[in-house]
Amino acid sequence: MYERIYVCHTFYHVYVACLKEFHILHEVMRSEDGFFAKEKAGIGSDMAGRATLVLSKMSNKFGSMVERARECGLFEEVIEYDEKVDTFFPELKPLRTNTGSLAKNMINRIKFCKRFAQLQEKYVPVNFKKYKDIYVFCDSDPIGYYLNYKKIKYHALEDGLNCIKYGDQARYDNNGHFRFKAWLASTGLIFIQNGWGKYCIDMEVNDISILDYPCPKYIEVPREPLVEELTRSDKELMLKLFVENMDELNSQLEEGKDKPRVLILSEPLCDLETRERLFRDLVNEYGKVNGKDAVVMIKQHPRDYLDYKEKFPDVILLAGTFPMEMLNFIEGLKFDRLVSVYTVVDSIKFVDEKLFLGDDFMDKYEAPEIHRLNEQIIDD
Known part of the structure; x- marks a missing residue:
């Protein structure tokens, strides 16, 4: 069983994944004493690089950062993911067409969620069942449908800093009869992102107090404390990771x-x-x-x-x-x-x-x- 895996769709997602990994290293250092702790928690030691980083190519060109991520020592493995949008599969189009009937639309949606996940499976590059903790940024993307179909539990993270305040995409995408749709999502029959899926354990957001609509799975994980605990060497490593020149x-x-x-x-x-x-x-x-x-x-x-x-x-x-x-x-x-x-x-x-x-x-x-x-x- 592997420790952690992060599914990232943007450079910001990778940035937050790095913050979380550095936090784990600093926690180890705080729990141990002296030189041994520093050696144990340092980049390249047994406690570092225990996470897998998955970079989706669906909406972002990571370019040469992929190789730098593999070399930086913060991650055990860096894998590219050829994630496919639903329009890549023509057979799904009829299931996305509005029939004018709520009942028919829901039946088609149940079929869509299952079939989309099945079609996505051949492109998924890892066996997620082998990881203790799965962190997914932007689970509205195909990976969310796949994990829901496979009944794999995961942690969701907000797409961008405080982004739900300016666009609650889960509620907007499911406008009208949201409570009914949320109930269907809780059974696993359909999938709704951002904390509403059956197999989503929790949804990390930076600040719950600013959000207009509640979700029972929201948990507050402020980013600023994670940034404040970074050392100069941590920041230098991240600059080398992200900045090509x-x-x-x-x-x-x-x-x-x-x-x-x-x-x-x-x-x-x-x-x-x-x-x-x-x-x-x-x-x-x-x-x-x-x-x-x-x-x-x-x-x-x-x-x-x-x-x-x-x-x-x-x-x-x-x-x-x-x-x-x-x-x-x-x-x-x-x-x-x-x-x-x-x-x-x-x-x-x-x-x-x-x-x-x-x-x-x-x-x-x-x-x-x-x-x-x-x-x-x-x-x-």
Whole structure:
């Protein structure tokens, strides 16, 4: 029996998996005394690298980070997972078509959940039954259906920091007759993500108090204490893991240190044409600090494929191949302003002013019903 396995779909997921692994190592060090404990808990020892890291290729390109993860010593094994979305299997389409009847829709959904999991099985790269603890980020993805079908218990984790506050996807996706659907999920006949599945043991969230709707399986596991206990060497290891070219990043971050500096977080919002207009508006509106032109940098989102180098030649583009939290670990880094549309910036430490724009800003670029998800939830 193996110890732990993490199923990750984004760089942020890997970041949180690292935080959890370092926490385990620090717990070992606190429970033992002296030099022996440090040796026992160090990277490369028997207590380190006891977890398997699974990287789904479904929605994120991990690229060269895969090899660095294998070499870093924090994980026993790193495996890529060719996870398949439901549209990959044409036979599932009729089961996703609205029949106009709740009863028929539920019957089709029961069939869909089972068949989707069966079709997914050939792509699953590990035997999850051999692990004591299974941690799944974003169990709304196919892996959740598979574990439910196989009756394998697991721990779910929120997709992004406090993300459920801004979009309770489980309730939104199951709007109308939610209690009935949640009951069906509790029997295992259908699957609902984020703590509602029968075989989900619990659902880790950063802060329960900010969430509008309860779930009996939510447990609060704040991220900040995990970050605070990181040592300098822990942070350096994570920088080596996530940042492919540290010299290039340091060179970019040196630009304009004697001038006002603004960092804008890109996101895969709207269609590409609208997205370009949106971020051009952000650069124009927030690219001055106290009336002075600022050096503007855009931190690209890993799933944002807008060509910022071509469209924004005067902006410094930071790679989308590492989570923004890595910038917290760079000593002396300072920005005057950070601008985000939906990415939660509570964890960022290196800025004087944080602007989270949210739904009111997005109303100018697309129909409100597309992004105001929680406001459309029917509490039945």
